[in-house]
Amino acid sequence: LAAWQEAADKRPSEYWGRKYFKHPAFRRLRHTGPFPLKKLGGRPELTARFVRCVTDHAPTGYYRDRFRSRLNEPTFCGLHSGRPAYHTREHVLFRCDRYTRRYRHSSIEELLQSLDPFYDIVQFLKDNPTALSFEDVPT
Numbered sequence: 001l002a003a004w005q006e007a008a009d010k011r012p013s014e015y016w017g018r019k020y021f022k023h024p025a026f027r028r029l030r031h032t033g034p035f036p037l038k039k040l041g042g043r044p045e046l047t048a049r050f051v052r053c054v055t056d057h058a059p060t061g062y063y064r065d066r067f068r069s070r071l072n073e074p075t076f077c078g079l080h081s082g083r084p085a086y087h088t089r090e091h092v093l094f095r096c097d098r099y100t101r102r103y104r105h106s107s108i109e110e111l112l113q114s115l116d117p118f119y120d121i122v123q124f125l126k127d128n129p130t131a132l133s134f135e136d137v138p139t
Contacts, residue, residue: 040122049125049132053089058132061087074138087138092131093121099128 037047052058061075077087079098085091092099094106103120105111114120130136 039118045133046122046125050121052132053093053121053125056089058089058092059134059137060089060092060132061138062089064138076138078139079136089132092136093124098136099124099131102127 036050037044040047040050049058057063061077064071064073064075075087076084077091077096078084080096082097085095090108093108093111094101102123103111103114105114105120111117111120125131
């Protein structure tokens with residue numbers, strides 16, 4: 001376990017991936033420990049959606065294109081009003097009008113520069129219980 005954690009700390013971009021939120025609030029995320037489950041009140045569903053958001057492994061069109069392209073699954077969001085849009089983490093967090101937001105961020109960069117991006121994401125997920133869940137996959 002110690003060697004695994006050391007590897008993650010030495011080469012975070014290789015270990016965590018390019019799309020992982022790079023911010024001190026998320027450095028303690030390790031699927032081998034109680035964080036973030038403990039910080040999120042022991043709520044497994046909220047924790048799962050939170051980790052999917054931070055790692056960009058939510059069931060979005062982008063994820064389907066990247067990891068399941070052979071299945072030819074839908075990749076556009078039809079949940080919002082207006083023209084269909086490519087279903088990405090960014091679309092869900094900042095553009096899709098299906099969801100309510102208490103923050104005014106319009107990009108990942110702005111979100112990560114906020115005082116507490118951890119809180120902003122958690123609040124968004126609590127306000128929108130199906131966001132980044134399998135209930136909201138593109139159809």
